[in-house]
Amino acid sequence: MEAHAAESPVAPPRARHLRLPGVGAGLGRGLVVLWLSIVVLLPLAALLDKSLSEGIGHFWSQVSSPQAVAALELILVCSLIVVAINAVFGTIVAWLLVRDNFPGKSIVNAIIDLPFALPTIVASLILIQLWGKNSPVGVDLALTRTAIVVALCFVTLPFVVRAVQPLLIEMDRDMEEAATSLGAGGATVFRRIIFPNLLPGLAAGVALAFARALGEYGSVLIFAGGRKDTTVASILIGQQIETGNESGAAAISIVLLLMALACLLIITLIQRWGSRHERALGAGAGVGLTMPVADGGMETLDAGADDLDIGAPGTHPPHRERGDDQDE
Amino acid sequence: MNNSVNGSTSSRWGLRFLGLGYLAVLLVAPLILLFYKTFEDGIAPPFEAITSGDGLHALKLTLLTVAIAVPLNTVFGVICSLLLVRHKWKGNWLIDAVINLPFAISPVVIGLSLFLLYGKQGWFEPGLAEAGIKVLFSTPGIVLACVFVSVPFVVRETVPVLQEIGTEQEQAAETLGANGWQTFWRVTLPAIRWGVAYGVVLCTARVLGEFGAVSVVSGNISGETQTLPLFVEKNYENFNLPGAFGAAVLLALLALVVLTAMNLLKRKEAS
Numbered sequence: 001m002e003a004h005a006a007e008s009p010v011a012p013p014r015a016r017h018l019r020l021p022g023v024g025a026g027l028g029r030g031l032v033v034l035w036l037s038i039v040v041l042l043p044l045a046a047l048l049d050k051s052l053s054e055g056i057g058h059f060w061s062q063v064s065s066p067q068a069v070a071a072l073e074l075i076l077v078c079s080l081i082v083v084a085i086n087a088v089f090g091t092i093v094a095w096l097l098v099r100d101n102f103p104g105k106s107i108v109n110a111i112i113d114l115p116f117a118l119p120t121i122v123a124s125l126i127l128i129q130l131w132g133k134n135s136p137v138g139v140d141l142a143l144t145r146t147a148i149v150v151a152l153c154f155v156t157l158p159f160v161v162r163a164v165q166p167l168l169i170e171m172d173r174d175m176e177e178a179a180t181s182l183g184a185g186g187a188t189v190f191r192r193i194i195f196p197n198l199l200p201g202l203a204a205g206v207a208l209a210f211a212r213a214l215g216e217y218g219s220v221l222i223f224a225g226g227r228k229d230t231t232v233a234s235i236l237i238g239q240q241i242e243t244g245n246e247s248g249a250a251a252i253s254i255v256l257l258l259m260a261l262a263c264l265l266i267i268t269l270i271q272r273w274g275s276r277h278e279r280a281l282g283a284g285a286g287v288g289l290t291m292p293v294a295d296g297g298m299e300t301l302d303a304g305a306d307d308l309d310i311g312a313p314g315t316h317p318p319h320r321e322r323g324d325d326q327d328e
Numbered sequence: 329m330n331n332s333v334n335g336s337t338s339s340r341w342g343l344r345f346l347g348l349g350y351l352a353v354l355l356v357a358p359l360i361l362l363f364y365k366t367f368e369d370g371i372a373p374p375f376e377a378i379t380s381g382d383g384l385h386a387l388k389l390t391l392l393t394v395a396i397a398v399p400l401n402t403v404f405g406v407i408c409s410l411l412l413v414r415h416k417w418k419g420n421w422l423i424d425a426v427i428n429l430p431f432a433i434s435p436v437v438i439g440l441s442l443f444l445l446y447g448k449q450g451w452f453e454p455g456l457a458e459a460g461i462k463v464l465f466s467t468p469g470i471v472l473a474c475v476f477v478s479v480p481f482v483v484r485e486t487v488p489v490l491q492e493i494g495t496e497q498e499q500a501a502e503t504l505g506a507n508g509w510q511t512f513w514r515v516t517l518p519a520i521r522w523g524v525a526y527g528v529v530l531c532t533a534r535v536l537g538e539f540g541a542v543s544v545v546s547g548n549i550s551g552e553t554q555t556l557p558l559f560v561e562k563n564y565e566n567f568n569l570p571g572a573f574g575a576a577v578l579l580a581l582l583a584l585v586v587l588t589a590m591n592l593l594k595r596k597e598a599s
Contacts, residue, residue, distance in 0.1 A: 025415045032408050033419075036426050039476055043441035044429075046451055050444045092347040100340060108348070110591045114355050116530065117583035117590070119537025120435075121557045122576045125564065126358035129365055136361070154354055186339065208431075215434025217540035218557070222564060234434045234540070241440060241544060250444065253437040260432035264425075 044257075051250035062251040067236065072255060075232040078145070079213035082152040083160075083206045090160025091202065097161070098168040112162070115155050120218025123154050128223050147224040148232060155219050156209035163205025167198050200274035204267050211263035214256060359580065366573040374574025377563070382551045383575060386559035389467070390536060393555065397474040397535045402528055405482025410516075412483070413490040430479050438476050439544025442469060446545075465547035470555060473541035478534045482527035489523030490516075522597045529593065533586040537579060 051059055062068060096102070097109050115123065129135075131150060132142040141147045171194070179189050217234040224230045226239055233256050240249035366374050377383055408427065412420055430438065446452055446463040456463060463469045497519065501511045517524075539557040546553040548562060556575050563571035 025411065025417075028407050028411055029415075029417065029419075032404070032411060032423060035404050036423065036479075039472070039479060040426055040429055042451075043438070043445045043476065044433075046445035047437070047441035049451075089347065089350045092343055093351065096343060096347045100344065102344065108351065110587055111351070111355055113587055113590055114359070114583065117533045117537075117586040119539060119557045119560075119579050119583070121539045121560050122362075122537070122579050122583070125560065125572065125576045126362040126580075129361040130353070130358040150354070157354065186336070211432050215432075215437065217434060217436045221539075222561065234436045237434070237436050237440060238540075238544070241436075241443065246440075246444065249440055253434070253440055256434055257432070257437060260434070264428055264432045 047250050047253055050247055051254045054247050058247065059251045059254075062245075062248040063255055065248075067231075068233075068248075068252050068255075071231050071233045071236040072252070074145070074148070074230075075214055075234070075256075076259075078148045078152060078232065079210050081149055082156060082213050083210050085149075085153055086156055086160045086209055087202060087206050090157065090205065091164050091198065094161045094164040094168055097165060112158050115157050120155060120216070121221070123219040124151065124222040127151055127154060127219070132223070142223060143225045143227055143230060145224070145230055148220050148230060151219040151223050152213045152216055155216055156213050159209035159212065160202065160205040163201040163208070164198055167201040171197055200270060203270045204274070207263050207267045207270065211260045211267075214260050214263070362573065362580065363577060366570075366577045373570035374577065377568070377571035378574040378578060380571075382554065383559060383571060385551045386554045386556045386575070387578070389470070389554065390556040392467070393471055393474050394532055394535050396471050397478060398528060398532050400475055401478050401531055402482050402524070404479075405486055405527060405531075406520075406524060408483050409486035409490055409520075413487055414495070427480050427483050430477050435477060435538065435540025436544060439473055439541035442473055442476065442541070442545050446472075464545055465549070465553055467553070469545040470542050470553065473545050474535045474538050477538050477541055478531045481531040481534065482524060485523050485527030485530065486520055489520045493519045522593055526590065526593045526597070529586055529589045533583065536582055536586075 093108075093112065097105065097112075118126075127147075127150060128142055130137065131139055131147065133140055141150060175193050176189050179193055184192070215234055216232075217238065220230075220232060220235065221238075224232075224235075226235045231239070233252060237249045237252050237256070240246075240252070378387065408423065411417070412424060443464065444450055446456065446469060452463070461468070463472065493516075497515050498511050501515045506514065537557055538555075539561070542555055543558055543561070546555065546558060548554055548558045550559075550562065554562065556579055560572050560575045560579065563569070563575065
């Protein structure tokens with residue numbers, strides 16, 4: 001490109017690049033909007049419509065029934081416990097994978113993603129083998145509230161590990177060495193240097209894990225069951241569909257949906273904060289949320305945050321050359 | 329936690345004990361135990377259970393669902409990623425937000441919303457009934473549920489790669505006279521293929537194992553609308569353990585194939 005420009009100072013032959021081949025951007029956009037509307041938005045609109053079909057009073061009575069309140073409360077408390085457990089153990093595992101060396105490390109790294117790959121109903125079945133009635137270690141957690149926590153720990157394990165791992169890899173070790181040489185102990189180095197640097201990733205991972213835990217269904221279904229004291233929101237929705245209370249199921253679904261959306265919003269805000277943090281520290285610090293591609297399952301939501309930044313020029317690193325196609 | 333820069337020997341062993349112990353009791357031991365329990369009485373009982381009429385039908389239906397849902401979401405995902413990254417538009421943030429929605433919605437809620445849209449008294453019910461198309465409790469409903477849950481995967485993995493590669497090579501190709509399609513097939517697609525492939529693997533894993541959404545829309549009729557995950561659940565509830573364990577082991581083996589593919593692709597991406 002540059003050589004070409006040097007030879008002929010004229011602009012490249014085509015200033016407007018049509019990077020969506022064949023079809024114009026307008027047609028492609030139309031297709032995408034149509035696809036998303038049919039696949040995602042229309043069913044959700046039907047859900048909202050059903051939840052309000054018998055009036056707002058009915059919606060409220062369904063959502064505030066003792067059963068619904070208990071189920072929503074239970075899943076909130078369990079999800080909070082689960083993300084706290086996984087924040088600690090996920091960080092330890094990420095630390096082992098980045099800073100430690102032990103035989104079989106690459107296998108351990110590979111199996112972290114097992115909960116992403118394994119169907120949730122199979123997760124339920126395998127957990128019940130070790131922690132169920134015929135437990136070889138003699139611990140029967142099946143059909144208890146602890147089982148909910150164990151199942152949710154299983155399905156949300158990769159989120160924190162995969163969010164923290166890239167930050168640990170990119171972290172500048174000079175800071176730690178400087179602190180150590182100035183006499184700081186291990187605990188101080190962790191608290192004052194490592195932890196603050198991991199915080200944006202940890203927070204995003206925790207929020208993703210929380211959103212996932214709120215709606216989890218398959219892995220708790222067999223293991224924790226739908227007993228009176230172990231019915232979480234998703235199981236209650238399933239039960240109400242079976243008993244034909246569709247508007248009640250829809251109303252609880254809307255509440256669950258709003259809670260999860262709040263989580264997604266928090267993730268976006270954290271990522272903006274993270275990228276601002278990164279800019280403040282300069283490009284070399286590398287503590288933003290720009291995670292290496294394909295280094296995990298679903299944490300690459302940062303791409304979304306990028307696109308939300310359209311109004312703020314200069315937020316993209318220079319190598320991320322954006323399209324210049326303004327074809328409205 | 330005591331994490332000095334190089335770690336004293338005792339703290340390092342303590343962390344190893346905690347981290348690896350957690351993985352062992354949560355992931356590894358339960359999985360090994362499932363394989364052990366399944367093959368306790370030899371390979372014949374689980375094998376016979378999944379090659380029975382219903383088991384085989386469930387496997388075929390699951391593979392059919394994958395064959396429809398994954399290509400649809402791959403094509404959509406690549407088009408969508410190109411739009412989001414290469415064509416600035418005021419509405420991009422909204423498209424992006426909608427694509428993330430399926431991550432945030434409980435599978436059983438996704439199933440319910442499809443159930444309400446296509447079911448009795450649903451918006452589409454009169455038209456569909458007239459045309460004689462059955463969506464609920466049949467294959468189209470199962471496919472729709474799987475497409476819904478797996479919308480984000482390809483987009484989320486492709487967008488960062490597209491941003492990373494920039495537009496220099498594409499511009500060079502166009503300067504040399506390539507048209508849009510040639511640039512896409514010869515320059516853009518080869519550059520993003522591993523990212524797309526990674527998204528496809530994640531999407532496949534999700535469709536293979538989808539349970540909550542499918543269980544609401546399919547009706548779980550053995551030999552008709554039962555996918556492999558539903559086959560696991562129904563057999564477990566009916567105390568047909570060889571069937572449940574056999575199908576679960578089959579799904580677990582598929583998950584291990586997916587894990588291997590994920591790791592190979594990560595390595596490709598890194599090199």
